[in-house]
Structure formats: structure tokens, C-alpha cells
Amino acid sequence: MSHVVCPENASKLQLLQQLFASATHEASVAMTGWTNSPIELTLDEVCELPLGDACAALNVGEERLTMVALTLDGELGGAMVLAFDERGARRLAASLLQAEPAVGPDWSDMEISALTETGNILGCAYINAITQLIDRQLVPSVPYFVQDYAASVFQQALAAQALGQDTVLICNTGFHCANDDLSWRVLFVPSAALRWAVEKALYS
Amino acid sequence: MGQAVLASGTEQVTTILGSCLALALYAPQLRLGMLSHVVLPRSGGPTNYPARFADTAVPHMLSTLREHGARLGDLVARMTGGACMFGDGKFMQIGEANIQAATEALAAAGVRIVGKNVGGTVGRRICFDLATGSITVDCIGQASHTI
Numbered sequence: 063m064s065h066v067v068c069p070e071n072a073s074k075l076q077l078l079q080q081l082f083a084s085a086t087h088e089a090s091v092a093m094t095g096w097t098n099s100p101i102e103l104t105l106d107e108v109c110e111l112p113l114g115d116a117c118a119a120l121n122v123g124e125e126r127l128t129m130v131a132l133t134l135d136g137e138l139g140g141a142m143v144l145a146f147d148e149r150g151a152r153r154l155a156a157s158l159l160q161a162e163p164a165v166g167p168d169w170s171d172m173e174i175s176a177l178t179e180t181g182n183i184l185g186c187a188y189i190n191a192i193t194q195l196i197d198r199q200l201v202p203s204v205p206y207f208v209q210d211y212a213a214s215v216f217q218q219a220l221a222a223q224a225l226g227q228d229t230v231l232i233c234n235t236g237f238h239c240a241n242d243d244l245s246w247r248v249l250f251v252p253s254a255a256l257r258w259a260v261e262k263a264l265y266s
Numbered sequence: 267m268g269q270a271v272l273a274s275g276t277e278q279v280t281t282i283l284g285s286c287l288a289l290a291l292y293a294p295q296l297r298l299g300m301l302s303h304v305v306l307p308r309s310g311g312p313t314n315y316p317a318r319f320a321d322t323a324v325p326h327m328l329s330t331l332r333e334h335g336a337r338l339g340d341l342v343a344r345m346t347g348g349a350c351m352f353g354d355g356k357f358m359q360i361g362e363a364n365i366q367a368a369t370e371a372l373a374a375a376g377v378r379i380v381g382k383n384v385g386g387t388v389g390r391r392i393c394f395d396l397a398t399g400s401i402t403v404d405c406i407g408q409a410s411h412t413i
Contacts, residue, residue: 113305113318114269117282124282124391126406131352141353206352210406214284214389217267217305218351221285221360224268224305224318 077264079108082233082250085191089248092187093237096180097157102238103184103248110229116220120234120249122212129215130181133203134189138196139253141219142188144181145212150245151177174207181205188250196263200256222253231257268318270302272330279394283347285361287320287384288392289368290344291327291377292399293336300327301394304347306360307367320367324375343372344381344401344413346392361385381413 086105093101111119128151134140146154149163155173156163158180164173182205189200208215223230230251237246252260267286271279279301281288292299302323309319316326331341345368348361365384372379383390383403391404403411 113267116267133353203353208352210351211282211284211389211391213282214349215351217282217284217286218353218360220267221305225310228315 074261074264075108075110078231078233078260079105081192081195081260081264082108082188082235085188086235088191089184089187089235092183093180096183097154099157103235104238106234106236108231108233110231113220113224113228113230116230116232117213117216120216120232122216125212126209127212127215128177129208129210129212130178131206131208131215131219132181132185134200134253134256135203136199136201138198138200138256138259139222140251140256141222142181142185142248142250143215143219144184144248145215145246146177147245154180154246169207169209178205178207184248188248192256192260196259198259216249219249219251223251223257225254227254267303268305268315270300270317270323270327270330272298272300272334273394273396274298275396277396279396281392283390283392284349284351285347285364287345287347287361287364287368288390288394288401289320289323289327290394290399290401291324291331291341292344292396293331293340294342294399295340296334296336297396297399298331298334298336299394299396299399300331302327304364304368307363320364321371324368324371324377328375328377338376341377342380342399343377344394344399345369345379346381346383346401346403346413347390348384349386349388349390351387351389383411383413 090103130144152163155176158176233250287304302317316322348365
């Protein structure tokens, strides 16, 4: 993935990397407990990307993904999108429901519930770590289950940073279970206000 | 996201839309057109990224098309996108706000809208065909629709 790192932003990104690595660890613990499997989340990268290139740089486009999205409402906003390919999503839901993975095109309410709760647990673990740092309340939404073009969903998440900035900050996290890549990904996109609050806390 | 493309003849411009709005202006006699991938409704002032905002995208496109020989009276507009992919708070309003702002900007400029496929809750893959000025809209699980 190509990304823009201006020299004056390099140290900021490094500090953000440390913060979000800590949040990722908390999320790992939560996911391991939730799935009863040794799932490890690794923060692949905190990157700053040109807005116009963000979706291409993240390698999301016309594929249909299964996603769970949460928003942060209020003054310090943002969005988190947990994304799976269909097979990975079905496997996770089946594991949580202790059933065989379904193969039909339609998702049952139980499958959807299992996946959205995963998003809820992961998202709240991530958000709690940030809350502790900035000592400000963050209000996560309920999780939303979405199956659509990945780029369509990511656009809405990125829009919160588009006013007044040409680059967007994205935390790109991968999942691994027993050394297997799960083809899952979580993108955390803070709003400009949240990004500023986090950077201010890191530098204070 | 947030960019505009000028194209003509047999060219086709494709993109994916969620809450963003694709705003196309087309001069049929010249087979010349421009597509802006609008992200937000209003710029709040001067901007270096006119295509990103609905209120600045329209003047920017008109200026560019005039430079390439188009006349205002010959131009028609089509728009698609502006969905709400998730959420019911402020994110719910970005797509709708984009649609409204673009509609207002086109009305202020006196450009007639000849096709719309906007709103809803699904993503769109679109193809703007400069040979005809039409836009083909594909949503997952639905038949193609042309405006």
C-alpha cells in the first residue's frame, strides 16, 4: 500500500501507531474471548492517504464484501468498518453459532446477529482504549450489517475527514487465527476532530 | 473520491458510489462531458478541491466545459448516488445533503436535470458513456438501470 508520510507527520503517525496498537491488543483479547479461538489482531498500518486515492490504496473496489459498520456520534466522530469476504464471514458466524457454515445467498437473522455482535465487541474494545487516552466520551452507534461494494461503504466512512483536509488517516488492521490470515480487516477512520483530540493527547 | 474527469467521444468513465454523488454534465452536440465525484455538500468557502463539494463542483465543471467549447444552454445534467450505506445519525444526512446541494447548484446555474438515480441504501457502480451521455447504474442484486 502506498501512502503519504510528510516528514513532519512521521512522528505523529508513529505515536498514533503506538496508540492504535494498544487498542488493537485490547480488541484481540476481546475477540479471543468472544470467539473462544486464539484470534490475534495486528495493526498493519496507520497511514495517511490522499483522499482521492484512499479506496484504491486500500485495494477495495468492486468486490462485494460482508461488513459491520459502527459510527462514533457526537462531537468526536468517526467510523469503524469490519470487513470480511463472504467465506470468512460465514465461517465466523458458523463458529460463533457452533454450526456448519451456511451456503445459501441469504443470511439468517442469527448469522447477522453473530456478526454484528462481533463488530460491537471489537469496536467497543478499540474505542475504550482511545477513550482512556483522550479522557473524552466517545459514543459508538449500534453496529450495522452491510453487504455491498466495499468502496461504497468506505466512502461514507471517509467523508467525515474530507472537509478541510486532502488526506485521510486510516488504521488498517489484519486478523490472524493460529497463524492463519483470516481475510478480515478492520478500518478505523477518525473524524478530523477526533484525530486532533487524539494527537493533542499524545503530545501532552 | 472528490475528483472530476473530463471526457468525450467514445470514452467511458466508471466509478463506485456510496454516500458520494456522481454529477455529470453533458453537451450532446459535442459529445463532451464531465463527471464529478462529489463527497460533501458544501465547501464553506474557497477550496483547492472544487470537485469534492457540490456547491463548487457545478461552477468548476461549467467553467471547464466552456473552455472546451460547450455552451451553457446545450448542457444537461444527470446525477446518481447519495445513498446512506449505514448509520442513522449525521451520516444519514451526507448522501441526502449531497443530492440537495447539487440540485440547488444546478438550478442556480440554469442547467436542466434529465436523469436521476439517487438516495436509497445501496451502493452503485456506474458507467458514464460519453457517446450518448447516459449513465448506467448497477446495484448488487438488481438489474442495471440507465438514466
